Amino acid sequence: MTTGTDRPAPPHTTRRPPTxxxxxxxxxxxxxxxxFRRMASKQxxxxxxxxxxxxxxxSKKELERVARASDEIVMxxxxxxxxxxxxxxxxxxxxxxxxxxxxxxxxVATLGPGDVVGELSLLDHGPRTASVICETDCTLLVIEQRHxxxxxxxxxxxxxxxxxxxxxxxxxxxxxxxx
Amino acid sequence: MFGKDQHIEHLRQLPLFASLSxxxxxxxxxxxxxxxxxxxxxxxxxxxxxxxxFVVLDGTVDIKRKGRKIxxxxxxxxxxxxxxxxxxxxxxxxxxxxxxxxLVIDRRHFAPLLESTPALAVKFLQELAGRLRALDxxxxx
Numbered sequence: 518m519t520t521g522t523d524r525p526a527p528p529h530t531t532r533r534p535p536t537x538x539x540x541x542x543x544x545x546x547x548x549x550x551x552x553f554r555r556m557a558s559k560q561x562x563x564x565x566x567x568x569x570x571x572x573x574x575x576s577k578k579e580l581e582r583v584a585r586a587s588d589e590i591v592m593x594x595x596x597x598x599x600x601x602x603x604x605x606x607x608x609x610x611x612x613x614x615x616x617x618x619x620x621x622x623x624x625v626a627t628l629g630p631g632d633v634v635g636e637l638s639l640l641d642h643g644p645r646t647a648s649v650i651c652e653t654d655c656t657l658l659v660i661e662q663r664h665x666x667x668x669x670x671x672x673x674x675x676x677x678x679x680x681x682x683x684x685x686x687x688x689x690x691x692x693x694x695x696x
Numbered sequence: 697m698f699g700k701d702q703h704i705e706h707l708r709q710l711p712l713f714a715s716l717s718x719x720x721x722x723x724x725x726x727x728x729x730x731x732x733x734x735x736x737x738x739x740x741x742x743x744x745x746x747x748x749x750f751v752v753l754d755g756t757v758d759i760k761r762k763g764r765k766i767x768x769x770x771x772x773x774x775x776x777x778x779x780x781x782x783x784x785x786x787x788x789x790x791x792x793x794x795x796x797x798x799l800v801i802d803r804r805h806f807a808p809l810l811e812s813t814p815a816l817a818v819k820f821l822q823e824l825a826g827r828l829r830a831l832d833x834x835x836x837x
Contacts (some may be wrong), residue, residue, distance in 0.1 A: 620836055636825075637825050637828060637829060640821050640822050640824075640825035641822060641825040641826050641829060643829055646829065646832050646836075666818065669814070669817065669818055669821065670814035670815075670817075670818060671814070673810065673811040673812075673814065673817060674811075676810070676814070676817035676818070676821065677781075677807075677810055677811065677817065679821060680781040680782075680810070680817065680820055680821060680824065681781050681782040683781075683821065683824040683825065683828055684778045684781040684782045684784070684824065685782055685784060686828055687778065687824060687827060687828050687831060688778065688782075688784055688787050690828065690831045690832060690835050691787055691831060692787065693835060694831065694834060694835040
């Protein structure tokens with residue numbers, strides 16, 4: 518059996534007993550400090566995905582596709598996951614915990630489980646429109662740019678959900694702007 | 697009457713459908729119907745739910761919000777397309793300013809198309825993302 522790099526976790530991260538066959542810790546992005554990437558078993562990940570409202574209605578095959586294209590990460594409070602003005606390379610789905618959305622340092626929203634963050638930059642390749650910071654310990658699903666398009670093309674249920682999300686954001690903004 | 701070929705041409709001119717293949721755009725055209733309305737007809741009403749989008753083929757349509765005219769749309773423009781994607785009430789009223797011929801796309805026909813045509817869903821997502829960003833900029837500077 519192959520085992521990953523099984524280093525002891527630093528004291529500030531809570532580590533549940535590993536349920537997977539192997540646990541790998543990867544330092545993914547130095548800009549954001551340490552990202553601890555937990556390789557849960559495939560089935561556990563799919564089970565987890567199926568509980569997120571965004572993926573409601575997805576078939577088992579579709580969930581498997583999402584699981585294959587994404588990583589589950591655990592972040593500590595205060596971690597900046599999206600930085601306003603920067604280029605975006607990934608989209609996030611909040612699985613557990615809450616994140617704060619800030620625009621020019623002013624808090625504009627709090628998001629929780631099932632909410633999507635950062636998909637705009639992946640769709641139009643523009644800079645991040647806001648910063649997003651973990652408010653609590655957060656479990657997030659990360660989909661990297663190079664997987665994102667494939668996922669929305671191959672998981673129509675998700676594409677349609679995302680479309681509805683964008684549509685409602687357009688309506689909200691539109692209403693707040695034009696009254 | 698405009699023929700199916702002209703419907704396809706009109707649809708192709710919309711940024712939303714511009715990058716679709718011939719086969720995909722033909723499917724969109726098939727899912728839509730051409731209808732003519734007299735001046736004064738309300739295509740959609742603010743606050744009411746709706747399931748249709750309209751592509752203007754001929755004539756002018758006024759867009760009003762709370763009774764105030766905010767835009768005037770002509771041939772080749774699309775109205776009410778958000779209703780193809782969600783079930784939220786209309787955000788504005790659209791009234792035919794002249795006699796109009798429009799292409800009606802209903803969610804019932806469009807939803808299966810979105811599911812079977814990934815390119816359409818992706819294009820739609822990109823288009824909405826662009827619009828959201830533009831709105832975002834006007835709203836927050």
